[in-house]
Amino acid sequence: MTHKILIIARSAPYGSSLAREGLDYVLTSAAYDQDICLLFLGDGIFQLLKGQQPKQINLKSQIGAMEILPLYDIEDLFVVEEDLIERNIDTKDLGMKVVSIKRAEVSQLINSQHKVLSF
Amino acid sequence: MKFSLLILASPYSQQGGLSALKFAQACLNQGHQIYRVFFYHEAVQTASFLQTPQQDESNLHQLWCELAEQHKIDLVTCIAAALKRGVLDKSEAKRYEKDGFNLQKPFELSGLGQLLDAQINSDQLITFA
Numbered sequence: 001m002t003h004k005i006l007i008i009a010r011s012a013p014y015g016s017s018l019a020r021e022g023l024d025y026v027l028t029s030a031a032y033d034q035d036i037c038l039l040f041l042g043d044g045i046f047q048l049l050k051g052q053q054p055k056q057i058n059l060k061s062q063i064g065a066m067e068i069l070p071l072y073d074i075e076d077l078f079v080v081e082e083d084l085i086e087r088n089i090d091t092k093d094l095g096m097k098v099v100s101i102k103r104a105e106v107s108q109l110i111n112s113q114h115k116v117l118s119f
Numbered sequence: 120m121k122f123s124l125l126i127l128a129s130p131y132s133q134q135g136g137l138s139a140l141k142f143a144q145a146c147l148n149q150g151h152q153i154y155r156v157f158f159y160h161e162a163v164q165t166a167s168f169l170q171t172p173q174q175d176e177s178n179l180h181q182l183w184c185e186l187a188e189q190h191k192i193d194l195v196t197c198i199a200a201a202l203k204r205g206v207l208d209k210s211e212a213k214r215y216e217k218d219g220f221n222l223q224k225p226f227e228l229s230g231l232g233q234l235l236d237a238q239i240n241s242d243q244l245i246t247f248a
């Protein structure tokens with residue numbers, strides 16, 4: 001049976017490997033035919049920024065790794081409008097197509113899913 | 120209820136590792152079932168039997184082994200996260216031509232598919248970060 005799984009990405013892309021290891025779980029779940037959507041919450045939004053240059057710190061690009069998501073049929077990427085404003089980020093600064101929701105709508109998104117996990 | 124635990128916390132640098140153990144003990148004491156404990160991120164260090172804390176401190180590896188043996192709990196360590204952090208069982212050590220290994224039963228190495236399986240087949244998956 002296919003489950004609707006929401007993965008909440010709350011970690012900034014570098015400084016901790018949690019963002020990367022969370023993405024590995026996303027790709028694994030999708031490979032097992034689950035219906036995955038992603039919510040980038042708080043500093044997790046930084047994972048989506050264009051123009052990341054992590055080569056200088058010997059790491060692989062988080063946004064580069066996420067370009068594969070549509071191939072896994074993961075197309076529902078949510079961000080929170082208030083998180084963008086608080087960090088002075090415009091959706092055109094982001095490297096993926098996202099749906100912007102209000103913070104008050106987050107609980108509704110979570111309730112619409114069978115399973116939720118956050119990294 | 121059927122619980123699974125996802126542990127991300129480093130065993131001795133963060134409280135999450137010990138909290139997870141306490142939570143598992145509390146679940147079992149109240150008659151709940153632990154479907155699986157999955158060690159990921161820094162928590163893979165918990166699986167190493169070489170850890171040697173001082174005698175008056177908790178040995179998390181030992182405590183998990185005792186709990187697992189008593190209650191037949193599945194202790195799964197993410198293989199990719201473990202290998203890069205130097206946590207290997209005998210067969211992986213052989214495969215990568217390493218001189219030693221530090222993971223053995225009741226801990227086992229497996230893939231992230233086991234975490235997905237735990238998430239799907241448990242009533243609750245609780246994360247300890």
